[in-house]
Amino acid sequence: MNGQSSSTLKPMLHFGWFVGHGFGVQGWGTPGYALGYDWKKPALYQEAVRAFERSGLDLFIIEDSLTVPDTYGGTAEVSLAHASFAPKHDPLALVPYLLSATEHLGIVPTVSASFYPPFTAARLLATLQHFSEGQLGWNVVTSGSDLAAQNYGLDQQIEHDLRYEKAEEFVDVVRRLWRSWEPGAVLEDVAAGVFADHTKVHPINHEGDFFKVRGPLNTAPLPEEPVLVQAGASPRGKAFAGGHADVAIALARGVDGMKAYRDSIRAEAAKAGRNPDDVKVLFVLKPTVVGSTAEAEELRAQRRELTQRDIDSQLNSISYLSVIDFKRFDLDAPLPELSTNSNQGTLEHFAKAAPPGSTLRQILQARSGGAGDSIIGTVGEIADYLEETGAAVGGDGFLFSGFVDPVTVHSVLDKLTPELRRRGLLRTSYGNGGFRQNLLDF
Numbered sequence: 374m375n376g377q378s379s380s381t382l383k384p385m386l387h388f389g390w391f392v393g394h395g396f397g398v399q400g401w402g403t404p405g406y407a408l409g410y411d412w413k414k415p416a417l418y419q420e421a422v423r424a425f426e427r428s429g430l431d432l433f434i435i436e437d438s439l440t441v442p443d444t445y446g447g448t449a450e451v452s453l454a455h456a457s458f459a460p461k462h463d464p465l466a467l468v469p470y471l472l473s474a475t476e477h478l479g480i481v482p483t484v485s486a487s488f489y490p491p492f493t494a495a496r497l498l499a500t501l502q503h504f505s506e507g508q509l510g511w512n513v514v515t516s517g518s519d520l521a522a523q524n525y526g527l528d529q530q531i532e533h534d535l536r537y538e539k540a541e542e543f544v545d546v547v548r549r550l551w552r553s554w555e556p557g558a559v560l561e562d563v564a565a566g567v568f569a570d571h572t573k574v575h576p577i578n579h580e581g582d583f584f585k586v587r588g589p590l591n592t593a594p595l596p597e598e599p600v601l602v603q604a605g606a607s608p609r610g611k612a613f614a615g616g617h618a619d620v621a622i623a624l625a626r627g628v629d630g631m632k633a634y635r636d637s638i639r640a641e642a643a644k645a646g647r648n649p650d651d652v653k654v655l656f657v658l659k660p661t662v663v664g665s666t667a668e669a670e671e672l673r674a675q676r677r678e679l680t681q682r683d684i685d686s687q688l689n690s691i692s693y694l695s696v697i698d699f700k701r702f703d704l705d706a707p708l709p710e711l712s713t714n715s716n717q718g719t720l721e722h723f724a725k726a727a728p729p730g731s732t733l734r735q736i737l738q739a740r741s742g743g744a745g746d747s748i749i750g751t752v753g754e755i756a757d758y759l760e761e762t763g764a765a766v767g768g769d770g771f772l773f774s775g776f777v778d779p780v781t782v783h784s785v786l787d788k789l790t791p792e793l794r795r796r797g798l799l800r801t802s803y804g805n806g807g808f809r810q811n812l813l814d815f
């Protein structure tokens with residue numbers, strides 16, 4: 374394997390891609406949309422994952438959500454005009470196509486611990502993991518949306534920390550179902566006429582606060598469990614990620630913020646009796662690669678000049694993610710202190726894009742102009758950032774976020790990949806140990 378020791382000055386980093394639009398409309402609002410690719414069909418995503426694997430990425434995470442958001446101004450107008458969060462297809466149905474297009478890339482669909490019955494999740498993921506021969510992951514989310522809850526028989530989503538209690542039980546049940554067949558249970562003894570040894574297949578008889586599941590699972594047992602990915606950023610969310618995740622997805626700004634984030638996840642892992650090196654903390658970054666420093670400055674300035682569409686787009690997203698209607702705030706007044714029962718980490722990250730006391734408009738301008746989780750620069754500038762930040766934070770790597778249309782994918786990776794490899798930051802090959810082992814390579 375080509376991994377470098379983590380004690381060298383320039384550790385190799387893990388890179389992945391996070392598609393925040395899920396199995397949804399790719400490239401809407403960009404000139405590339407006119408090329409006419411079909412976001413509704415697997416071919417577009419198959420082409421993207423082939424590019425990710427050629428580029429040495431370790432994983433591809435597919436966001437998911439379960440609503441047509443209408444929190445912003447009490448209407449779905451912006452969500453639907455901007456194709457933001459809707460429409461979108463079910464990512465689990467896409468997974469077999471992505472597996473058939475790749476051999477090593479981790480494929481990570483999102484699964485909601487709030488709305489999937491754990492038996493269904495365990496069975497679906499086990500089936501897909503058999504197809505994948507060790508490439509599958511699952512992004513376990515707690516789903517903060519009341520709108521989603523209303524699609525599943527509730528009036529509103531349950532309380533924030535209670536959702537994490539439910540998610541803990543969900544993960545526990547899914548894993549116990551996966552382990553309900555002891556190793557060696559499948560005999561396939563043709564002469565004796567015994568396929569499986571019934572003494573090695575056990576009900577789990579789970580009765581908890583949220584779920585009642587008898588088991589055993591009725592799929593074939595798994596040689597290796599899927600990689601668990603988690604993005605909780607609140608204190609309770611970090612405890613959940615530290616306790617269970619192989620990969621923690623993180624939104625954080627600045628070296629100090631990222632270091633503190635990574636340290637807190639690692640501390641939670643240690644508290645849960647795990648080796649902190651078994652959790653890779655990957656920071657989300659949306660790169661825009663341009664030809665020159667002057668062009669980067671020009672683009673940043675241009676993006677700070679917010680259009681009404683930019684304002685609506687950002688406010689519609691944060692309204693959905695926080696379940697707070699941002700239409701009601703004055704753009705030119707300081708944003709008041711806010712709290713949410715939904716995505717707490719994401720709301721805090723949004724508000725902190727500009728210094729305390731900033732107006733809502735200043736926050737939006739800072740975010741558009743590249744405040745932390747978006748970066749505009751030349752290949753060299755972006756590679757410098759990744760190299761310096763990666764080393765200063767102590768690893769583990771980054772998740773590029775963006776659409777997966779060919780224009781976006783190639784504009785980010787075609788020039789950045791060779792430069793990151795030249796610097797020894799990005800893998801040039803994969804071993805044969807599967808997704809989890811790839812994460813543990815360095």
Ligand SMILES: Cc1cc2nc3c(=O)[nH]c(=O)nc-3n(C[C@H](O)[C@H](O)[C@H](O)COP(=O)(O)O)c2cc1C
Pocket residue numbers: 435436437438483512513514515516517603604605606607608609610611622623624657715716717718719
């Ligand atoms: C980068 C990132 C990606 C996420 N992806 C999803 C997703 O696909 N679906 C979803 O329902 N929630 C998603 N979430 C929400 C988290 O999984 C988590 O449930 C949420 O942040 C609430 O946790 P917190 O209050 O601990 O921050 C994401 C969050 C972040 C920061």
